[in-house]
Amino acid sequence: MKKYDSLIFELSNPDRRAFEIPKNDVEEVSLESFLPKESLRKEAPELPQVSQVDLMRHYTNLSNKNYGLDTGFYPLGSCTMKYNPKINEDMARLPSFTETHPMQDDALVQGNLELMDNLDQMLCEITGMDKMTLQPIAGSHGEMLGLMLMKAYHQDKGDTKRTKIIVPDSSHGTNPASAAMAGLDVVTIESKENGEIDLGELKDALGDDVAGLMLTNPNTLGLFEKQIQDIAKAVHEAGGLLYYDGANTNAIMGITRPGDMGFDIVHLNLHKTFTTPHGGGGPGSGPVGVKERLVPYLPVPFVEKKEAGYKLSYDSPKSVGKISNYYGNFGIYLRAYVYILSMGYNGLKRASEVAVLNANYLMYSLKDHYKLAVDRPCKHEFVLAGINTDIAEMPTVNIAKRLLDYGHHPPTVYFPLIVNEALMVEPTETESKEMLDDFIQAMKDIVEESKNDPELVKTAPHTTPVRKLDEVGAARNPIVRWKPEE
Amino acid sequence: MSELYFTKKHEWVKVEGEHATIGISDYAQEQLGDIVFIELPDVDEDFERGDDFGVVESVKAASDIYMPISGKVVEINEELEDSPDLVNEDAMTNWMVKVEITNKEELADLLSEDQYKDFIEEE
Numbered sequence: 391m392k393k394y395d396s397l398i399f400e401l402s403n404p405d406r407r408a409f410e411i412p413k414n415d416v417e418e419v420s421l422e423s424f425l426p427k428e429s430l431r432k433e434a435p436e437l438p439q440v441s442q443v444d445l446m447r448h449y450t451n452l453s454n455k456n457y458g459l460d461t462g463f464y465p466l467g468s469c470t471m472k473y474n475p476k477i478n479e480d481m482a483r484l485p486s487f488t489e490t491h492p493m494q495d496d497a498l499v500q501g502n503l504e505l506m507d508n509l510d511q512m513l514c515e516i517t518g519m520d521k522m523t524l525q526p527i528a529g530s531h532g533e534m535l536g537l538m539l540m541k542a543y544h545q546d547k548g549d550t551k552r553t554k555i556i557v558p559d560s561s562h563g564t565n566p567a568s569a570a571m572a573g574l575d576v577v578t579i580e581s582k583e584n585g586e587i588d589l590g591e592l593k594d595a596l597g598d599d600v601a602g603l604m605l606t607n608p609n610t611l612g613l614f615e616k617q618i619q620d621i622a623k624a625v626h627e628a629g630g631l632l633y634y635d636g637a638n639t640n641a642i643m644g645i646t647r648p649g650d651m652g653f654d655i656v657h658l659n660l661h662k663t664f665t666t667p668h669g670g671g672g673p674g675s676g677p678v679g680v681k682e683r684l685v686p687y688l689p690v691p692f693v694e695k696k697e698a699g700y701k702l703s704y705d706s707p708k709s710v711g712k713i714s715n716y717y718g719n720f721g722i723y724l725r726a727y728v729y730i731l732s733m734g735y736n737g738l739k740r741a742s743e744v745a746v747l748n749a750n751y752l753m754y755s756l757k758d759h760y761k762l763a764v765d766r767p768c769k770h771e772f773v774l775a776g777i778n779t780d781i782a783e784m785p786t787v788n789i790a791k792r793l794l795d796y797g798h799h800p801p802t803v804y805f806p807l808i809v810n811e812a813l814m815v816e817p818t819e820t821e822s823k824e825m826l827d828d829f830i831q832a833m834k835d836i837v838e839e840s841k842n843d844p845e846l847v848k849t850a851p852h853t854t855p856v857r858k859l860d861e862v863g864a865a866r867n868p869i870v871r872w873k874p875e876e
Numbered sequence: 877m878s879e880l881y882f883t884k885k886h887e888w889v890k891v892e893g894e895h896a897t898i899g900i901s902d903y904a905q906e907q908l909g910d911i912v913f914i915e916l917p918d919v920d921e922d923f924e925r926g927d928d929f930g931v932v933e934s935v936k937a938a939s940d941i942y943m944p945i946s947g948k949v950v951e952i953n954e955e956l957e958d959s960p961d962l963v964n965e966d967a968m969t970n971w972m973v974k975v976e977i978t979n980k981e982e983l984a985d986l987l988s989e990d991q992y993k994d995f996i997e998e999e
Contacts, residue, residue, distance in 0.1 A: 563938075787909075787936075804936040810907070810999075861935040862961075865912035 394451040395855070399872050401448060402438040408445045436874070455855045457799060458669065463825050465752075467771045467802035467814025468562065468610065470640045470662035471669070472745075477732060478665060478725035487724060492716035496701050503700035506717065507693045509727045510677075516730075516738070517636075517656045518649020519679030523688045525718040529637065532657030532676030533568035533604075535689065538710045539655055539680060540602050540631050541572060542687040546708060549629070552601040556592065556630075560585045560610040560806045562637055574601055581808060584764040585611030593624055602631035606638045607651065608769035610806045612749065612816075614641075622652025631655060631684075636676075639663045640818065641746055641770035644739025654681045664726035675722040689713045744819035745770040748826060752817055755830045759837040763809045770818070776811025777837060784840035784847055786811040791858060792839070792850035796832035881983060882992035883944045888968065889986060896945060897971045900932065903996045905967040908934035914960040916952040916972055923947060923975070925982055930972065932963070945982045947975030 421430055440448070458464070464471035481487075490499050510522040526532035537555065544552045555569040558581045566576040577600075579591045586609060603625045607615045615621065625632050634648040636658040643663070648656045660675040661668040668674070680688060690709045691702040702717075733741065746769050753762065753772040759781065763773035777784045790800035790813070802814040817826060839847050851857060881889040886904035890897045905911065913933040923929050928940035929949075951974040956962060962970040977983075987995060 807937055807939075862910045862912055865933075865935060 393855070394455070396448065397872055398438045398440065398445075398448055399436075399874070401440050401444055404439055406439050406441045406444070408440055408442040462797055462799065463817075463821060463829055464799040465801050465815045465817050465829065466799060467612075467773070467816040468637055468805070469668065469802070470637075470659070470770075470816060470818060471799075472640070472662075472665060472818035473820035474665045474667055474725075475729065475732065478728045481728045482721055482725050487721070492720070497699065500699050502720065503693050503702065505724060505727055506720075507695060507700060509723060509730075510693070512727070512730050513658060513677055514679055516643060516647070517634075517639075517658065517679050518647030519656055520649075520682045521685045521688060521692075522677050522679040523692065523718075524675070524677045524720075524723050525689050525712070525714045526657065526676040526678055527714050527719050528672065528674040529635075529657060529659040529662075529676040530564040530568055531674075531713070532659075532678045533564055533633075533635065534571050535678050535710070535713050536633050536655040536657055537569055537572035537574060537601075538713075539678070539684050539687045540633065541574070542708070542710050543631065543684055544601055546687070551599050552630070554597075554600045556595050556600060556603045558585075558587055558605065558609075560808050561604060561606065562610065562635060563805075565604045565635060569604070581609075584766070585609045585613055585806065585808065586615055587617065587621055589617055589620060589624065592621065596624060596628035596630065598629060600625075600628060600630045602633055602654075604633045604635060605653075606635040607648070608638045608641050608771075610638075610814075611764055611773050611809070612638075612641075612768040612771040613764060613766065614769055618651045626652070637662065638770065640816075641742055643742040644735055645742055649679075649681065654684060655679070660723055660726040665729045666722045666725045673719045673722055675719045675726065677718075677723065691717070741819045742770070745817075748817040748819060748821060749815070751823075752815055752826055752830065755826075756833055759834050760813070763812065771814060771816035773806065773809050774813040774815065775809050776813065777840060781837055782840035782844070784836075784844065786813050788847050788850065789813065789833075789836050789840075792836050792847045793832060794851040795853045796835070798829055798832060879983075880989055881944065881986035882989065882995075883942070883986060884995060885942045885944075886996075887941060887944050889944045889983075890971075891977070891983065894977055894980075895950070895974060896947065896977050897974050898944060899971040900941060900963065900967055901992070901996075902967045905963050908932060908939065909936045910934055911960045911963050914956045914963070914972070916956065917949050919949050919952060921949045922978075923949070925979075932960075941972065943975075944986055945975070946978040948978070950974050950976050 459471055459473050490502055506524055513522045526535050553575050554577050555574040556577050556579055557565045559578050560581045569576045577595050579595050582588045607618055609615055622632055631654040632652055634653040634656040636656055639658055640663045656679045657676050660666045661672060666675060686708040687710050689712055690704045690706050694701050694703040749768050749770050749772055753768055759778055761775040761778055763775045776786050786803050790803045793800045804812055805814055806812060836847060878890050878892045886901045888899050888901050911932055911934045915931040917929045923943040925943055925946045927943045929943050930941045932939050932941055953971050
C-alpha cells in the first residue's frame, strides 16, 4: 500500500483554499453587534488551508487504508460484523426521509411515524416483548435505559431496597459499567467453566436487595444457556427482573425469543443483528423492549395510532422521561426496518441458521490447531483458548497481528476474561464458504509458522500501513492533539 | 517473622504482626500482560474481605483487585502511580497496599504458597 501518513494540518499553506466563499452582497453586520465580547475569539482558529485537489487526495489516501466490511472478512466475536446490504442505503437516501425534520408537525411526517410504529411491532415480534422504544442510540445506552426501567419499576412498587444487579463474570464489559451508571451495585457471579450460569451461585446471590440479572443468551462463549427457564424462575421468585443483552441475537432470530425465555427487558443492537453500520463510532441504535408490566416506565414520546393518524404522545406519567434527542437515530433504525422487510420471517431465521452453521464449520475446522474453550457445538460464535500448545507456542496477540498480513481482520482477543489466551470468532451468515476456507487456511498457516518461523509471527504485521504498534506507550503516553512545531 | 498467603483471585498477602502487605501474584501479572495503569484506594479507607480496593489495567484488560482480608489501609505504594510496570518486573516485591488487619481469623481461609501453586496449575 502506498505510504501516506500526513496530517491535514501538515499540508496547510496560507495561500491555498479548497473553496472560496462568494463575495457578500448584503450589508455586513459586525459580530460585536450581536455577540457578547467574551464570546468572541481574539485570534482566528488555525484551520488547515489546502487546495481542493489536496483535500480530496488527502482523504482518499486515508480512506484507502481503511478496513471494513466492504473490504474483507471481519470475524470480530460478539460484534456481529455482517455485511450491510446497499438497499438499506438506497432507502435511507429517499428524499421523503432525508427532507424531513424532527421538529415538523406530526401531520407532516405521518410516514416516518408509521415506520416507527411498524418497526416497534416487528422488533416486538422478533423478541417476544410487548412494547419497544427506539430512542437509545447505542447498545450501552439501551442497557442503561433497561436498568433505569428496572429501577423505576421497583421504586414505583415502593420496593426501594433493591440496589444490586447480578452479572456473570463472562458478561460484556458494558454490563457492569451500565449498572454502575444507573446507580446500582454490581454483584459478579462466577460462571461454570463452559460460561453457563451456575444456578447455585445465582441462588446464593439472589435476595430482596436484588433488582435483577443481566444476561446474554447464547452466552459470551457462544453457548445456549439451557437452564434459562430455571434461571428466570429463580430471579422472578426472588422479586427481581431479567435483562437480556441483545448482543447475541444473531443466533436466535426466528428460532427462539427472549420474551419466551422469561426475560422482562431486552435491548437489541440494530448495528449488529440488523445490518446498520457498525464500527467507526456508529451511529448505533439500541432499541429497548419490555413486557407489559414495564410499559408505563418507557421513555416518552411514543407513537400512538389514532383515527386521525399517527401521533407522538407524551402522556405517560410514570415514564422515566426522554433519553435522547428527538426520537433516537431515525436514519439508522430506518435501515434496520428495510433489512427486516427485505428478509422477512424466513429470511431472518435462515440468517441465524447460517450464522450458526458458519461458526460451527470454522470451530470444528480449527479444533486440531487451536484449543477449544468448550468442545460442544456452538451458536453464532465460539471461543478458542489459544494455539494448540502440543504443536507450537505463540501468544494470541501475535496470532491476531499475523492475521492482518493474510488480509483478515483479527477476531476479538483476550475476551471473555474467563478463557486464557482467548480468540473469539464470529463469522456471521454473510460470508461464503470460500471466505471461511481462506480464513481457516490462514489460521492453520499461522500455526505452522509459529512452529517453523516464530520470529515471523512475533514481528507481525509486515504488510500493513503501520507495523506493530507500541500499545503500552499509547496507553501510558497518548498524543491526542497535533501541535505545530515551535 | 512474616507469613505469606495467597487468594484464588491471585492476590498475595504478607502478614507481619497486626499489619498485612498486599499485592498481586506473579501469575496474575503474567496473565494480565503489560500493565499500563494501577488505581489504588486512599489511606484510612476501610475494607471488608472480598471488597474491590483498586483496578489494574493492562493492554489486555482492566481487572478489579480484591481485599483478601478485612482491614484499614495505612499505606499505599505511590510509586505504582507513575510506574505501574514495576509490577510486571517483580510482582512479589512491588506491593500495592498495607493494611491494619481487623480480623486475624480470616487468615485461616487463605491459601498457602504451596496450595496456591497447586491451584494455578489446575487453572
